[in-house]
Amino acid sequence: MTDVLEHTAALEQMVREMIDAVADRWTMLVLEALEEHGEVRFTRLAELVGGVSQKMLTKTLRQMERDGLVVRTVHPVIPPHVEYRLTDMGLSLSEAFCGVWQWVEAHQERVQVAREEFDARPKVMVAAK
Amino acid sequence: MTDVLEHTAALEQMVREMIDAVADRWTMLVLEALEEHGEVRFTRLAELVGGVSQKMLTKTLRQMERDGLVVRTVHPVIPPHVEYRLTDMGLSLSEAFCGVWQWVEAHQERVQVAREEFDARPKVMVAAK
DNA sequence: CCGTATCCCTGGCGATACTG
DNA sequence: CAGTATCGCCAGGGATACGG
Numbered sequence A, B: 001m002t003d004v005l006e007h008t009a010a011l012e013q014m015v016r017e018m019i020d021a022v023a024d025r026w027t028m029l030v031l032e033a034l035e036e037h038g039e040v041r042f043t044r045l046a047e048l049v050g051g052v053s054q055k056m057l058t059k060t061l062r063q064m065e066r067d068g069l070v071v072r073t074v075h076p077v078i079p080p081h082v083e084y085r086l087t088d089m090g091l092s093l094s095e096a097f098c099g100v101w102q103w104v105e106a107h108q109e110r111v112q113v114a115r116e117e118f119d120a121r122p123k124v125m126v127a128a129k
Numbered sequence C: 001c002c003g004t005a006t007c008c009c010t011g012g013c014g015a016t017a018c019t020g
Numbered sequence D: 001c002a003g004t005a006t007c008g009c010c011a012g013g014g015a016t017a018c019g020g
Helices: A001-021 A026-039 A042-049 A055-066 A086-095 A098-122 B002-022 B023-037 B041-048 B054-066 B088-096 B099-121
Strands: A070-075 A081-086 B068-077 B082-085
Touching: A001 A026, A001 B023, A001 B099, A026 A042, A026 A086, A026 B002, A042 A055, A042 A081, A055 A070, A055 B099, A070 A086, A070 B002, A070 B082, A081 A086, A086 A098, A086 B002, A086 B099, A098 B002, A098 B054, A098 B088, A098 B099, B002 B023, B023 B041, B023 B082, B023 B088, B041 B054, B041 B082, B054 B068, B088 B099
Parallel strands: none
Antiparallel strands: A070 A081, B068 B082
16 A cells, blocks of 8 residues: 555656656657658757757757657768667657647637737726726 | 748747647646646645645746636635636647656656666767777 | 745856867 | 857746735
8 A cells, every 4th residue: 555655656756757858848849850750860850840959959869868769870970970760669759749739730829819818808907896 | 822831930930839838847737637626726736736836836827827728716705715727728738638648657667767778878988899 | 815026046048169 | 960068147936925
């Protein structure tokens, strides 16, 4: 019973970690780019993602590699040639995110409307009457 | 044609915004908590989410309200009584995230293994013969 | 109880320069 | 080309105190 509690606590902990790792902005975009383009080189990936600094792209890719989401293949030539691709696990995560991407596409207009309505709302001003 | 290009650019822009808003750590956890518990008061929500500061919870809820994901109901009594619940749109987003949650649960162990293997990997040390 | 306002500080991130 | 290393900023977010 304590085991069960500890297990769920550990799971909860792990879930938090995974959320932080995986719901990261750059991670999602890299996942998307790699799913769409297959095996891609570093610089090309930076173009595909767009607006990412070298530093953040490197950091993101290292983390994803560590988590088993991408494989990094180094061809020891000059100039260096490094390719990234999704693992099966990375691919499955990208598919899991598919629903979120679809949601965003399907609802972006409604969200925009909701924002405008919210911003146009009177600032409470309860004093009335 | 220019229209199409501009539209996709605007969409791309919106998608980035939505990703930033929606893939946020606290947003995901609030979404989860509200889906599971229905209509919930502020303090109770803080407990359910766990580890969130008042400031961040307020900020997250305001953003979600602005985006049309939650409705905020104020009962003007003393002491104040404020309840939050998902809108239909919020509920549909939470369902879209369902796949991600399932992925995390299903793969957390494999990720942990991947991390251990990665961390145990020799730090290149290419010099070896 | 449910916030808003203020202080404060860490660390995320970009920019730049350098290496294999 | 694909990184690592270093510097420096400033915004995110915690802690605290106060208000309706």
